[in-house]
Amino acid sequence: MFEDRLLVRRFNAGDTQALRRIYEKYRSDLFHVAGALLNGPAVVEDVVHDVFVAFASQAGHFELKGSLKGYLAICVANRARNVIRQARQIGPERLAERRPEPARQPDSSELVSDAELHQRVRAALAGLAPEQHQAIVLHVLGSLRFREIARQTGEPINTVKSRYRYGIAKLRSLLDGQVEP
Amino acid sequence: MNRPKRIQSLIKVACRKGSGESDWTSADERIVSDASTVMRQACTHNQRVTRVCIWRTIMKNRRTRLATAAALAAAVVLSVAVMDWLAPPAWAIGQTVNALKGVRSIVIRGVGYDNGTADPFTLSIRPSQDGAEGLDMRVECQEQLIVVQGKKAWVYWPDKNVVNIYDDVTTSYGMMRDLKWWYDLAALNPWVTGKILAATKHIAKDWEEAYGQDERTGRDSVFVTCAYGSESRFWFVCDLETKLIVEAKYWNWSSPDPEGQPACHATSFAYNEDLNDAVFEFQIPEDAKIVDKAKTRKVEQEARVLSDRAERLFMEGKYAASIDTYQQVYDRFPDLTDGVPASTALCMMGSAYRMLGKPQKAIEVLRKQLAEYGHLEGCESTHYSLGLAYMDMGEKEEALKAFERCLAMGEGRRDPEGFPLKNARDAIAQLKGE
Numbered sequence: 001m002f003e004d005r006l007l008v009r010r011f012n013a014g015d016t017q018a019l020r021r022i023y024e025k026y027r028s029d030l031f032h033v034a035g036a037l038l039n040g041p042a043v044v045e046d047v048v049h050d051v052f053v054a055f056a057s058q059a060g061h062f063e064l065k066g067s068l069k070g071y072l073a074i075c076v077a078n079r080a081r082n083v084i085r086q087a088r089q090i091g092p093e094r095l096a097e098r099r100p101e102p103a104r105q106p107d108s109s110e111l112v113s114d115a116e117l118h119q120r121v122r123a124a125l126a127g128l129a130p131e132q133h134q135a136i137v138l139h140v141l142g143s144l145r146f147r148e149i150a151r152q153t154g155e156p157i158n159t160v161k162s163r164y165r166y167g168i169a170k171l172r173s174l175l176d177g178q179v180e181p
Numbered sequence: 182m183n184r185p186k187r188i189q190s191l192i193k194v195a196c197r198k199g200s201g202e203s204d205w206t207s208a209d210e211r212i213v214s215d216a217s218t219v220m221r222q223a224c225t226h227n228q229r230v231t232r233v234c235i236w237r238t239i240m241k242n243r244r245t246r247l248a249t250a251a252a253l254a255a256a257v258v259l260s261v262a263v264m265d266w267l268a269p270p271a272w273a274i275g276q277t278v279n280a281l282k283g284v285r286s287i288v289i290r291g292v293g294y295d296n297g298t299a300d301p302f303t304l305s306i307r308p309s310q311d312g313a314e315g316l317d318m319r320v321e322c323q324e325q326l327i328v329v330q331g332k333k334a335w336v337y338w339p340d341k342n343v344v345n346i347y348d349d350v351t352t353s354y355g356m357m358r359d360l361k362w363w364y365d366l367a368a369l370n371p372w373v374t375g376k377i378l379a380a381t382k383h384i385a386k387d388w389e390e391a392y393g394q395d396e397r398t399g400r401d402s403v404f405v406t407c408a409y410g411s412e413s414r415f416w417f418v419c420d421l422e423t424k425l426i427v428e429a430k431y432w433n434w435s436s437p438d439p440e441g442q443p444a445c446h447a448t449s450f451a452y453n454e455d456l457n458d459a460v461f462e463f464q465i466p467e468d469a470k471i472v473d474k475a476k477t478r479k480v481e482q483e484a485r486v487l488s489d490r491a492e493r494l495f496m497e498g499k500y501a502a503s504i505d506t507y508q509q510v511y512d513r514f515p516d517l518t519d520g521v522p523a524s525t526a527l528c529m530m531g532s533a534y535r536m537l538g539k540p541q542k543a544i545e546v547l548r549k550q551l552a553e554y555g556h557l558e559g560c561e562s563t564h565y566s567l568g569l570a571y572m573d574m575g576e577k578e579e580a581l582k583a584f585e586r587c588l589a590m591g592e593g594r595r596d597p598e599g600f601p602l603k604n605a606r607d608a609i610a611q612l613k614g615e
Contacts (some may be wrong), residue, residue, distance in 0.1 A: 014220065014221065016217045016220060016221070019213070019216055019217060019220055020213050020217070023209075023212065023213055023216070027209065027212075029525035032196060035196060036192075036196040045208040045212075048208070048211045048212060049208065049211065049215065052212050052213075052215075052216040053212075053216050053219050054217075056216035056217065056219040056220035056223065057214070057219050057220070057222075057223045058223065059223045060223055061496070118191075118194060118197070119195075121191050121192060121195035121196075122195050122196060125192065125196070137196075138188050138190065140192050140193060141192070141193065141196055160334050162392040164505075165227070168188055168189075169189055171192075172188060175188070175191075
C-alpha cells in the first residue's frame with residue numbers, strides 16, 4: 001500500500017519506470033480477473049491494455065483513493081462488462097464468441113477429469129448474474145476485500161457480500177456433486 | 182477444507198489454468214510501451230497547462246526557496262537516519278539507525294545562495310511537542326524568520342516589520358504551501374522512521390554512495406549523491422564512526438553546475454542540542470503589521486476551490502466554461518493574496534481564449550493582467566503567452582517583443598532551460614528563421 005503511494009507519486013511525476021513497476025506488480029491479477037470475466041485471450045489482452053493505457057493517461061493528476069490494485073481491478077471488471085454489453089448489442093451470435101456457454105447440468109454419476117471440471121467451473125461462473133460473477137472474480141481472483149470492492153464500485157458492502165454469497169451458493173448448486181467437502 | 186473454500190480453490194485453479202497466462206508475455210511489451218507513450222503525452226500536456234498557470238510558481242520567490250531548501254536538507258537528514266535497507270556492508274547504516282534513534286532535535290547551520298549573494302541560515306527542528314502531527318521548526322536568515330509549531334506558523338520580515346500568521350500551514354496559500362511537501366513526508370510519521378527513508382529512496386534517482394575521507398575532519402565517511410526531478414540534487418556526508426550526517430548541499434536550477442556553488446550548503450549538523458521551548462516561540466514585535474491568515478483562510482479556500490474548478494475545466498478542454506469560472510475568480514477576489522489568484526485567472530483566460538481561436542481576446546486579457554498585476558513575480562509567463570497570441574494573429578514584430586520581454590524578465594529568476602524561457606527562445610528562433 002505504501003509502495004503504491006510512492007509509485008503513484010513517481011507515476012504522476014512522469015516516471016515510466018514507475019508505470020512499468022505498477023504493471024508488473026498487478027498484471028497477473030488483472031489478467032486473471034479479465035480472463036475470468038471474458039472468453040478468449042485476445043479480448044482479455046485488449047481489456048488489460050485499454051485499462052493500462054487509460055490509467056497512463058491520468059499521469060500527472062491521478063489521485064489514489066483506496067488501493068491501487070483495487071482501482072485497477074475494478075477498471076478491468078468495468079471494461080470487461082462494457083465489452084460484454086457491446087457484444088450483446090452486436091448480437092447474440094457474437095456474444096457466444098466472448099462468453100463461455102452456460103453450465104451444463106452434470107450427471108451426478110459422471111466422473112469428470114480435472115480439465116473437464118475446470119471447464120465446468122468456468123462455465124458455471126459465466127452462467128451467474130454479472131454482478132455475482134464480478135463479485136466472485138474480484139474477491140477470489142483479484143484478492144480484493146469486500147470493503148475494497150464496495151469502495152471502488154460505490155456499492156454498499158452488504159450488497160457486495162450478498163452478491164458473493166448468492167453467487168457461491170448458485171455455483172455450489174450448479175456444480176453439485178463435483179465439489180467434495 | 183469446507184465447501185465454500187473448496188469452491189474458491191476450484192475457481193482459482195480453473196480460471197488461472199484456463200486464462201492462457203503464457204500468452205500474456207507477448208502482450209506485456211505492447212501494453213507497457215503503449216501506456217508509456219500515452220503517459221508521456223499526458224505529462225507533456227499537463228506540464229503545458231500547469232506551466233501556463235503561474236499560480237504556484239509566482240510565489241516561489243527567493244525567500245521561499247531558502248526555506249524549502251532548508252526543509253529539504255532536513256528531510257535528507259531524516260531520511261538518512263533510517264536507511265538501514267540501503268546499507269552496503271562498509272556503511273553500517275543499521276548502526277546509523279541506532280545512532281539516531283535517540284535523536285530528538287537537529288540544528289542545521291549553513292548558507293543559502295541567491296544569485297551569488299550568501300545568506301547564512303540556522304534551521305532548528307524537533308518533533309511536535311504536543312503530540313500533534315508535524316514538527317516544530319525555526320528557520321532564521323537575514324531577511325526572514327519562520328517559526329512553525331505543529332501546523333501553526335509565523336513568518337516575519339524584519340525589514341518590512343510584517344508578520345504573517347498561519348493557523349494551518351498545510352492548507353494556506355502562498356509560500357507556506359511549499360512546506361506542504363515537507364509535511365507530506367512528516368505526516369507519514371512525525372519523526373524519524375523507515376517510511377521517510379522509503380519515500381526518499383523511491384523519489385530519488387541516481388542514488389550513489391562513495392567512500393573516502395572527509396577533508397574537513399579527516400574521518401572515514403560515506404558521500405551520497407542523489408537527484409529529485411530534473412532540477413534538484415543533494416549531496417551529503419555521513420560520518421562512518423558516528424553514523425551521523427555532518428554536511429549537506431542542495432542544488433536547484435539556479436545552481437546547475439554540480440561542482441559549483443550550491444543553492445544551499447548545510448555546513449554543520451548539531452544533534453540533540455538542548456533546544457529551549459523559546460526557540461520555537463514567536464513574539465510579535467512591537468508595531469509589526471500583522472496579517473492573520475486564519476481570517477482570510479475561508480476566503481482563500483473559496484478562491485482556491487473556484488480556481489481549481491476553472492483549471493480542471495481548462496484541462497478537460499472546456500475552455501469557454503473555464504473562462505467563465507476564471508472570470509468569477511477575477512471578479513470576486515481581485516486583491517486576495519496580493520492579487521495572485523486574479524492575476525493567474527487572467528493569464529489562464531488568455532490561454533483559454535487562444536485555445537478557442539480568439540487571439541485578439543487573449544491579447545486583451547493578457548494586457549489587462551500586465552497592467553493590473555505586472556508587479557507580481559512570474560509575469561514572464563504572461564509575456565510568453567502574449568507572444569503566442571501575437572503569433573496567432575500573424576503580428577511577428579509584436580510577438581518578438583513579447584518573447585524578448587519574457588526573456589528579459591525571467592533572466593536570473595527562472596530556469597533558463599525551463600518554461601517559459603526556453604520556449605521563448607525557441608519561438609524567437611522560429612520567428613527569425615522564417
